[in-house]
Amino acid sequence: MAKAIRFYETGGPEVLRYEDVEVGDPGPGQVRLRQVAVGLNYADTYFRNGTYPIPLGNGSGMGVEAAGVVQAVGEGVTNVQVGDRVTYTGFLNTLGAYSTERLIPAAPLIKLPETIGFETAAAMTMRGLTSSYLMRRIYDFKPGDSILLHAAAGGVGLIVSQWAKLLGLTVIGTVSTETKGEIARAHGCDHVINYSHEDVAQRVRELTDGVGVNVVFDSVGKNTFMGSLDSLKRRGLMVCVGTASGPIPAFDPVMLAMKGSLFLTRPALADYIADPAEKAALAGELFDHVGSGRIKIEINQHYALQDAVQAHRDLESRKTTGSSIFVI
Numbered sequence: 457m458a459k460a461i462r463f464y465e466t467g468g469p470e471v472l473r474y475e476d477v478e479v480g481d482p483g484p485g486q487v488r489l490r491q492v493a494v495g496l497n498y499a500d501t502y503f504r505n506g507t508y509p510i511p512l513g514n515g516s517g518m519g520v521e522a523a524g525v526v527q528a529v530g531e532g533v534t535n536v537q538v539g540d541r542v543t544y545t546g547f548l549n550t551l552g553a554y555s556t557e558r559l560i561p562a563a564p565l566i567k568l569p570e571t572i573g574f575e576t577a578a579a580m581t582m583r584g585l586t587s588s589y590l591m592r593r594i595y596d597f598k599p600g601d602s603i604l605l606h607a608a609a610g611g612v613g614l615i616v617s618q619w620a621k622l623l624g625l626t627v628i629g630t631v632s633t634e635t636k637g638e639i640a641r642a643h644g645c646d647h648v649i650n651y652s653h654e655d656v657a658q659r660v661r662e663l664t665d666g667v668g669v670n671v672v673f674d675s676v677g678k679n680t681f682m683g684s685l686d687s688l689k690r691r692g693l694m695v696c697v698g699t700a701s702g703p704i705p706a707f708d709p710v711m712l713a714m715k716g717s718l719f720l721t722r723p724a725l726a727d728y729i730a731d732p733a734e735k736a737a738l739a740g741e742l743f744d745h746v747g748s749g750r751i752k753i754e755i756n757q758h759y760a761l762q763d764a765v766q767a768h769r770d771l772e773s774r775k776t777t778g779s780s781i782f783v784i
């Protein structure tokens with residue numbers, strides 16, 4: 457019998473339940489997948505706690521990213537065949553990833569090159585594709601540009617910092633502990649700010665001769681938003697990547713003018729991989745960097761699927777570094 461994590465109400469990690477599930481045969485456009493490794497992403501906590509509202513009438517699966525082997529294909533599926541090694545990430549279209557076996561639409565599946573293992577794939581399809589568009593689509597980076605990268609020792613953080621160094625950028629990372637600071641430095645951060653006790657904007661000004669950085673990647677949200685705006689150079693770009701500390705309060709856009717005619721975007725991966733050709737290009741660059749060893753995917757937490765409650769607790773209490781996965 458297949459197993460899955462499901463939830464029937466929004467709330468804390470304790471709402472997650474480990475259950476037997478019937479998988480059945482794939483319908484038109486669907487695939488049945490035997491999953492080998494599943495990604496644990498911060499976005500999963502947003503589905504669980506209601507930040508991303510979804511209908512929960514009959515409960516819902518959890519998780520949006522995994523890697524595995526195609527077991528059966530439904531009518532009309534042409535992009536993959538039985539036996540293919542694949543990975544995927546998405547949003548509502550891939551919800552239900554915390555499972556040993558599942559049905560899934562074929563469209564989000566990406567074939568894995570031989571150089572990429574299942575665990576690496578599950579650890580980086582969401583975080584790596586996100587890093588790929590943040591580095592290659594959001595801003596026209598030139599060597600010597602500078603970035604401020606919040607949560608630099610996290611899953612997205614460790615990939616972005618390595619990629620940024622490949623582009624010749626100066627990387628200022630923030631972390632909450634000295635240990636995380638060492639990890640961030642080892643993965644490319646030129647400077648590390650401990651935002652538990654340092655004033656981020658003031659330190660960024662000191663480190664950039666008063667000018668500020670070209671781009672801020674802010675995945676923390678509520679607690680860092682203002683300091684991020686104050687760290688940007690004139691006409692710099694504020695990228696609201698996520699809200700690990702809570703949603704950003706409403707503000708008047710005139711503030712962007714007052715702080716230097718700043719630009720602001722709140723991007724979602726789904727809009728950068730909606731076009732199949734663009735998705736293939738972003739995935740191709742990621743697989744190339746990882747397959748050749750230029751970017752290392754650090755899987756620092758491995759969990760069993762039945763330990764999903766603990767996994768969510770660890771992620772939300774800032775105990776994790778790098779990527780976290782469930783191994784089936």
Ligand SMILES: NC(=O)c1ccc[n+]([C@@H]2O[C@H](COP(=O)([O-])OP(=O)(O)OC[C@H]3O[C@@H](n4cnc5c(N)ncnc54)[C@H](OP(=O)(O)O)[C@@H]3O)[C@@H](O)[C@H]2O)c1
Pocket residue numbers: 496497498499582583586607608609610611612613630631632633636675676679696697698699700701702722723724725726771772773774775776777778
């Ligand atoms: N927009 C997109 O397309 C997209 C796609 C993927 C992910 N994301 C976002 O990217 C971010 C990173 O995702 P991830 O899965 O790699 O997670 P992660 O960075 O590994 O974990 C979140 C980190 O946020 C930091 N943090 C700061 N304040 C926090 C708080 N109050 N509570 C919990 N954590 C806090 C912690 O690092 P410190 O202890 O060092 O502060 C924590 O380790 C998330 O915000 C996620 O939503 C966005």
